[in-house]
Amino acid sequence: MAGTNNQIDSVQNPRMTWEGCSVLLDINDGDRLVFARLSAAAKLKIGNKNCSLQPLIGCSFGSVFRVETGIGGPYLSRFNPSSEGNNDKENNGFQSKEESRDNRALVDDNKAQSLTGEDIDAMRREGATGDEIVEALIANSATFEKKTLFSQEKYRIKKQKKYAPKVLLRRPLARSICEAYFKKYPARIGFLRVDTLSLLLSMANVFANSEVLVVDMVGGLLTGAVAERMGGMGHVCSTYAGNAPYPMEIVRIFNFGIDICKSILRSSLDSLSSSKNGTSKQIGEHDDSLSVEGGLKDQTSPVCPEEICDESENGKSNILLEDSLSPVIRSCKSVKAGEKAPEEVVKLWKENGFSSLIVAAPDLDPWSLVKDLLPLLASSATFAIYHQFLQPLATCMHNLQLEKMAIGLQISEPWLREYQVLPSRTHPCMQMSAFGGYILSGTKICNV
Amino acid sequence: MLAIDPEKKLSFTRRISDGDLVIIYERHDSMKAVRVCDGSVLQNRFGVFKHSDWIGKPFGTKVFSNKGGFIYLLAPTPELWTLVLSHRTQILYIADISFVIMYLEIVPGCVVLESGTGSGSLTTSLARAVAPKGHVYTFDFHEQRAASARGDLEKTGLSSLVTVGVRDIQGEGFPDEFAGMVDSVFLDLPQPWLAIPSADIRTFEILLRAYEVREGTMEGCKGDDGVSIGALPRKRRQRSSEGSNVQEFQRSSIAMARPCAEAKGHTGYLTFARLKCS
Numbered sequence: 001m002a003g004t005n006n007q008i009d010s011v012q013n014p015r016m017t018w019e020g021c022s023v024l025l026d027i028n029d030g031d032r033l034v035f036a037r038l039s040a041a042a043k044l045k046i047g048n049k050n051c052s053l054q055p056l057i058g059c060s061f062g063s064v065f066r067v068e069t070g071i072g073g074p075y076l077s078r079f080n081p082s083s084e085g086n087n088d089k090e091n092n093g094f095q096s097k098e099e100s101r102d103n104r105a106l107v108d109d110n111k112a113q114s115l116t117g118e119d120i121d122a123m124r125r126e127g128a129t130g131d132e133i134v135e136a137l138i139a140n141s142a143t144f145e146k147k148t149l150f151s152q153e154k155y156r157i158k159k160q161k162k163y164a165p166k167v168l169l170r171r172p173l174a175r176s177i178c179e180a181y182f183k184k185y186p187a188r189i190g191f192l193r194v195d196t197l198s199l200l201l202s203m204a205n206v207f208a209n210s211e212v213l214v215v216d217m218v219g220g221l222l223t224g225a226v227a228e229r230m231g232g233m234g235h236v237c238s239t240y241a242g243n244a245p246y247p248m249e250i251v252r253i254f255n256f257g258i259d260i261c262k263s264i265l266r267s268s269l270d271s272l273s274s275s276k277n278g279t280s281k282q283i284g285e286h287d288d289s290l291s292v293e294g295g296l297k298d299q300t301s302p303v304c305p306e307e308i309c310d311e312s313e314n315g316k317s318n319i320l321l322e323d324s325l326s327p328v329i330r331s332c333k334s335v336k337a338g339e340k341a342p343e344e345v346v347k348l349w350k351e352n353g354f355s356s357l358i359v360a361a362p363d364l365d366p367w368s369l370v371k372d373l374l375p376l377l378a379s380s381a382t383f384a385i386y387h388q389f390l391q392p393l394a395t396c397m398h399n400l401q402l403e404k405m406a407i408g409l410q411i412s413e414p415w416l417r418e419y420q421v422l423p424s425r426t427h428p429c430m431q432m433s434a435f436g437g438y439i440l441s442g443t444k445i446c447n448v
Numbered sequence: 449m450l451a452i453d454p455e456k457k458l459s460f461t462r463r464i465s466d467g468d469l470v471i472i473y474e475r476h477d478s479m480k481a482v483r484v485c486d487g488s489v490l491q492n493r494f495g496v497f498k499h500s501d502w503i504g505k506p507f508g509t510k511v512f513s514n515k516g517g518f519i520y521l522l523a524p525t526p527e528l529w530t531l532v533l534s535h536r537t538q539i540l541y542i543a544d545i546s547f548v549i550m551y552l553e554i555v556p557g558c559v560v561l562e563s564g565t566g567s568g569s570l571t572t573s574l575a576r577a578v579a580p581k582g583h584v585y586t587f588d589f590h591e592q593r594a595a596s597a598r599g600d601l602e603k604t605g606l607s608s609l610v611t612v613g614v615r616d617i618q619g620e621g622f623p624d625e626f627a628g629m630v631d632s633v634f635l636d637l638p639q640p641w642l643a644i645p646s647a648d649i650r651t652f653e654i655l656l657r658a659y660e661v662r663e664g665t666m667e668g669c670k671g672d673d674g675v676s677i678g679a680l681p682r683k684r685r686q687r688s689s690e691g692s693n694v695q696e697f698q699r700s701s702i703a704m705a706r707p708c709a710e711a712k713g714h715t716g717y718l719t720f721a722r723l724k725c726s
């Protein structure tokens with residue numbers, strides 16, 4: 001991509017996986033979401049089977065895999081859904097057949113299925129594929145034919161999940177990472193929903209060559225999302241109150257090359273705020289040298305892919321693919337994201353101001369942050385403050401008005417609704433996230 | 449608009465010069481785009497403003513008219529542009545735009561196809577997202593709209609990032625030369641169901657609820673001085689504090705927020721899909 005000396009990007013096609021790359025594995029349409037690093041040694045437990053991730057190396061993102069059983073045990077094999085077509089929502093199977101069945105004849109007595117567990121085990125031993133088992137289950141179901149097409153489909157999907165689990169290989173990008181965390185561990189990202197994150201990036205006018213100041217107390221998701229938008233051009237500065245930088249472990253999930261890693265810096269609020277003359281340096285230097293240790297330790301700890309899965313579904317959260325750290329990644333790790341901002345860069349920030357500010361600090365009071373941060377921005381810079389609660393933002397907005405620090409102030413609450421789209425059955429999905437937080441946005445004005 | 453000068457990454461100048469596009473901000477609901485031209489004037493209800501007074505000032509400055517009225521001069525952004533552009537068609541607004549950029553996974557360097565161009569509201573944000581090395585190819589079958597869009601992109605300084613073509617995309621599809629070259633495609637057409645083999649289809653609707661913030665104290669807390677919630681506190685109806693009629697507020701009162709009474713109830717449905725892996 002843009003980088004000239006960017007190891008990863010210059011030798012790797014980012015739309016294909018490579019040894020050592022970070023991936024998001026979506027198992028059974030989101031039932032389980034696992035971040036992993038690909039290597040020959042990496043293994044993933046699916047159902048009760050341990051599968052090597054080796055077959056995923058060198059494949060395009062977006063590929064689907066199924067667990068098959070071979071002589072050497074279970075393995076992941078590339079799967080082309082179009083050859084099958086049975087769960088293709090977009091084929092017109094639904095449309096063509098006139099729906100006349102309903103569920104009046106269905107009796108729920110658990111006797112509908114004549115295949116037993118032993119029968120299924122026997123099929124497996126004889127080398128039946130997951131799909132063959134699913135077909136056998138359908139053939140032996142007394143009620144399947146009586147079901148509506150819609151519930152036939154549901155039945156099939158349920159059995160497929162169990163007997164022929166599917167693994168979708170996804171690119172770890174701001175979108176997929178945010179969605180995965182929001183679905184499984186929303187608290188770790190401050191309940192920041194993907195549409196809210198997308199609004200923060202727009203409202204703060206983030207783009208290549210910006211100088212973006214962030215307060216990221218959402219695990220590095222915000223920092224990573226900003227850096228992704230800037231493509232290694234310009235800087236994102238993650239600032240923090242006190243001596244300890246905020247953790248940004250999520251940044252490591254993005255497949256950032258050297259340029260993007262280098263564009264991610266951090267600096268304490270004290271060292272950014274200290275006055276522009278020489279006395280500031282000592283203060284900054286002093287604080288930071290203490291915090292560097294903590295920060296570096298965090299950055300160099302082994303890459304342990306994050307398991308994000310429904311514990312209820314299958315309580316195997318012990319999948320840590322730590323040994324999978326490949327040489328490619330190792331060499332690249334000499335450049336770390338989130339290094340302390342060099343003196344000369346801090347100096348330029350002080351002279352020119354940042355071009356954008358984004359705050360996602362669920363536990364801090366927005367106004368007490370913003371009153372110190374806004375003076376660090378260039379005039380006409382845009383900012384966006386995320387918070388889960390309305391009142392602190394309202395107070396912050398009110399104070400900004402009183403102090404005449406900003407204009408175009410607006411508090412907005414995003415609302416996102418997904419639809420089920422099927423012939424004659426299109427409607428909003430039953431379940432939705434009812435709350436994506438609030439954003440206060442505005443433009444800093446010249447204080448002269 | 450994007451002020452991209454890789455040579456001086458860290459010294460972005462935000463001073464206004466002759467020929468710059470500025471956004472004239474009167475109030476949050478009253479803005480327009482003006483090209484600075486030494487010797488011209490801007491006239492509005494606040495009086496006459498001389499462009500020559502603006503040159504050399506930083507963006508974000510408050511400037512005064514002959515009558516002492518004032519406006520702010522802001523640096524243009526795609527968000528502001530969406531609010532001030534001339535509507536030749538229906539347009540996409542910030543909520544949909546942000547979601548589209550995120551869901552289409554558009555990052556610097558991407559090549560993006562769009563149709564129709566319409567008023568170029570989305571195009572402007574697409575250009576920002578792919579800058580500085582990517583490109584947006586946008587098509588509209590309406591010759592005049594395409595020409596106006598080109599003019600606007602010239603104005604906003606984005607023309608090097610965008611190519612506007614005239615073509616019937618529903619009838620002819622995108623030009624063959626793009627086959628296999630493109631990172632994302634966005635369609636805002638009357639019949640968008642072009643034959644694109646895809647998987648992982650999802651449809652969304654996104655809305656924004658705006659809140660208004662006003663100050664007040666609860667009845668009974670402060671006696672006669674207090675402003676009750678029911679009455680409109682002083683003169684401000686909305687959250688625009690910066691109008692010329694702002695009064696000083698007491699710091700002791702509290703800020704109260706509530707949803708604005710009116711909002712866009714629907715902007716559109718967004719359907720996303722991913723090209724099947726072959």
Ligand SMILES: C[S@@+](CC[C@H](N)C(=O)[O-])C[C@H]1O[C@@H](n2cnc3c(N)ncnc32)[C@H](O)[C@@H]1O
Binds near residue numbers: 567588618636637
């Ligand atoms: C709603 S507007 C798009 C607005 C745009 N998304 C924006 O944000 O400004 C739809 C545009 O599609 C164009 N259009 C309609 N049918 C078309 C076709 N078959 N080929 C190309 N453009 C078409 C129309 O001329 C119109 O400008």
